[in-house]
Amino acid sequence: MKNRYDSEATINDILDVATALFIEKGYEKTSIQDIVKGLDGLTRGAIYHHFDSKDDIISAVMRRMFPENDYFAQLKHRTDLTGLEKLREVYLESIFNDQVQSFFMQSAALLKNPRFFVEYMKVNASVFSPQIMELLDEGNADGSLDVKYTKYVSEVVLLLLGTWFVQEIFPVTVDEFREKIYATKYILDSIGIDLLNDEIMKKTMVF
Template identity: 35%
Template sequence: MARNKYPEETIKLILDEALNLFIEKGYENTSIQDIINNLGGLSKGAIYHHFKSKEEIFEAVCKKIGDANALYYAKIRDNQTHTGYEKLKIMIQSAYSNPNSKAVMSMTTKIMNEPKFLMNQITQIFDLVVPQYVEPIIVQGLIDGSIKTDFPKELAEVIIVLLNIWINPIIAKVTSEQMDRKLNFLSQLLNGIGLDLLDEETIAQYVKYCKLYN
């Protein structure tokens, strides 16, 4: 196949196929040649015209996923039919219900092995995820009366840090039984401040999700 005369289509094709391979084989086991082999005849030169390395492709894939997640979480935040509490519960469930979850997990192993990527993920929690998505939902809950707290920002940070680090199946390499205990403890912790966010079904789905990626 000749080089696509529309650069944005070529870039989309490269990123889509790279993401599929990262999910299927993992970042470390995917080579530039693997990506080329799945591009229907697109030349190596066409790839290097847009990306200097596999790592640069990885960075672009991460941004693509991040943009998709931003739309996904904004839709939850801006929903006018749910209370703040209901939105927060949906957001917590999004770890396993988000259609991009497989893509996120395929990126996580690479991120854990690269300090700059890991630091970027942590920074995004405090600079993007909490202030733009989670804290506004908690504030909505304060306004509609479904959430009660004097510390909306701190609550948002604690919930997201625990979910993204403490029970992240890539970081927390534990058995299903241990993960179940952690989630039940987290449920009790949240119940103690009046937030019944982790019911039995949610916990079971989290354990299943964590087992899948651990």
């Protein structure tokens, strides 16, 4: 049983069931016991083995909407890419990684709930933003970027590329989505971040 408790599959099962219940019943009306009932033969112990509380489950659900920390660790140690090129890799990973997109699509509806939206923004600020800032600083050091106030610019970049494109918050048509991509490129270019080059723009437009 311990091996089952420790497996990544068990964690994903818990988060899948919790996400579905949060969408169906709402966060406030979903109990730990409700989550247990949705799991195949697991007990409350399986949940508390990984999560201290329902709030911890919310954090984990929101965290799945972003690339894994392991991805950033591997990218950080690549010496064949500049800071700007690494930023481009992060962007492509966030929109073309099937697992990230699957988790995002599964969880995006939760962002209509203020409780989940706040948690989403906290993950942005505490986890993802420092990683983006590190790449901006690296780009400044290697000459591929010339960006001031990298701490605050990293936060703006995430608001621009993340929150602004959440369909549940800012619904757009396909044509409006394309216009927003061009607007995003205009804003990023104006602060010295040539993230959306021609190749990436082409890939994004057919996404």
